[in-house]
Amino acid sequence: MTDPEIRIAGSERLIVSSSPHFHSGASVGNIMLLVILTLLPACLAAVYHFGLPAFRVLALCMLFCVGGEALFSKCMKKPLEINDFSALLTGLLLGMNLPPGTPSWICLVGSLIAIGIGKMVYGGIGYNPFNPALVGRAALLVSFPQVMNTWQTPGLDAMSSATPLQELGLLQQNALAGDGAALREFLQNIPYRDYLLGKMGGSLGETCALALIVGGLVLIALRIIRWQIPVFMLATVAACSALAWLAKPDLYAPPQFHLLSGGLLLGAFFMASDPVTSPMSRLGATIFAIGCGLIISAIRLWGNYPEGVSFAILIMNALTPLLDRATAGKPFGAQKKVVKNA
Amino acid sequence: MSKIFRFYGGIHPQEAKLASHRPILAAPLLEKYTVPLQMHIGAPAKSLVQKGQKVLRGQLLAEPGSYVSAAIHSPVSGVIKEQSSCLSVSGTQWPALIIESDGEDQSQEPMPAISDWQEADPALLLKRVAEAGIVGKGGAAFPTHVKLAPPEGKSIDTLIINGVECEPGLSADHRLMLEKPEEIITGALIVARILKAKNIYLGIENNKPDALKLMRDKAAHSALQPRGLKVRYPQGAEKQLVYALTKRKVPSGGLPMDVGCVLQNVATVYAIYEAVLKGKPLYERVTTVTGDPVVSPGNFLLRIGSSYADALQLAGGLKEEAAKIISGGPMMGIAVYSLDIPVTKNCSGLMFLSSSQLSQFQSKACIRCARCNDACPMQLMPSILSTQIENERFELAETWNVLDCIECGCCAYVCPAKRPLVQHMRRAKTEVIAKRQSEAAKKTS
16 A cells, blocks of 8 residues: 555456546656756756855755655654655745745744645645645744845845845835935836846745746646636736836836746746645636735735735635635536535 | 537547558357347346247347337357356346357348338338347447437437547447448438438547548438547547537436437447348447557457457457456446456447556545546536545535536546546445435335
């Protein structure tokens, strides 16, 4: 019962099993590996920009997540399933959500929370309602706010600096208090090329927009994720920020700034699109994505917090079961939609 | 012009049509034929012969056990050795007549040909269909004379001939269309006369362009309209085929006749042609024997009662060990554990899989990737249903339309977690139907 795949080599007896007898060859492990592969460009960009510390954080998170799942599986007396690479992926995504200077012990705590509370406690893969990496990140954010908000900008000497969104937030506060010159200067000189290539402060996975977009498009092309989620999430944020910017161009940043900054691209392509925690129907996924976009926009445009992608996704994760039931389609030939039980 | 639109969902497995270029080969006479008395849906046929009795080819061996039943005729001339039982495809036993051939292959006097079928009374034609013991040869084996006599109130305007053959590996219907096109057209027109249907379509998947072209040419001046269909499994499933050709949706829990349609497999209409115009009852059919381990895959005209072992021998036997033997196609066929099973009226294929084509695996939890929901041609949600069924919430499964499942296997085919989805559906359907039956019994008592 422990070997998940047993090859029959030279059958001594015939296999008599249920139809269908052909299989597409898809496997959970393959899907996870593909997602990891599409994240590699962004990882490489992170290591390029932030150096060895980036590698340390990513590697440790992956190690601790896989180890954590093995440990919890043993404690819960569940069969070991780390070979489906889902814990490895969770570790990678968690690492991508952390600042480059994150101490190793915080990586450990975050990983154990992500795997333990974000996933294992619900019964393992497939049963968790919340994105495990985001559960880890959210726990770290509220437990260690100092560390979790210590950013660096590549190129500058290991000085802590603000992320573009933090900087924008500060300048906006000053502008509202009366001094809007610095804000106008900032808005007119946004270094988009730097954002695309990753030369900006932020967590490891947030910086190189180009790598994230390329990886995300590959995921869509391979049909690993529903395209509705990143497309509608980005479109909603673009629309909301465009509205604000058009109304007050001296106070709000243009939509392209919002699309490239913060955890939006990472969140849209790799976090919100997690199949376990997002709705299964196309319509449900669309509503989910729009909801994420609205919450992100609300937090960024009006909230005190500079960034809200993690929280937006977690909130929409909570609504996923409801969205699934509300958008369950009509079976072929049925007179009415599926009756929803209480 | 091919109708590009097909239906919601479906998959495209490897076509594996190893035998589609092999012409139909008639099987030589065998020494023994084991004829099951149950090769159809409905009541078993009632034997009319005794042990030791001499019979001729085409002679009536057993009469229908009820209205929904079928007659059974001898495939060979010889002696009834005994009436006992034989192994069935599903592992149970069928009552069967064992006939020893006398080597003469003598036919009894055929029924009179109804050459004027174009003017004949449809009731007469229907009677001939029943007398010839014709059942659906596409797999379901439903007694055809019942299907062609829809109840009062169901008016039929469309007859659809199913030449789709969407199961990978099978090519029996393909070859039949290539080699007997005119007979199939005539058979279709006979059925249309019985039903008084106005539209007659013949659905053929685009991966059989030679058959499509030939049927179009031959049917150019008849009422039969061949239609090319996009290659997608399960295009040949009746609800999907009705939708693709007519845009009508068969209602949940209903039958194609509820939207004015009747479907017949090409082999069935060929049998109807033979019955009406040659007076020949149904005792043989074309079966594809195929698979990687098979020496010489082909399409063989087999008499009912031949064994799977006989069929395999015609295909040259196996060149490597087979790990799985499937009666039917790889998507919906039934895996069997013995070759000592007789070929029946609806056995369209015999497929052998080598061990390298198989893997045993452990099913995992559902990761909600929704590939199954996207693939389901009945637009059900297997991901949700399978979790309900795993937790034995069969009443929930009933609400979520599990009874509409056609067990095509698309969901299990795509599932990355390798969940046994079709088995879940079958289990739920059994439970739900049993519960409905017990509730109905309670009401009447």
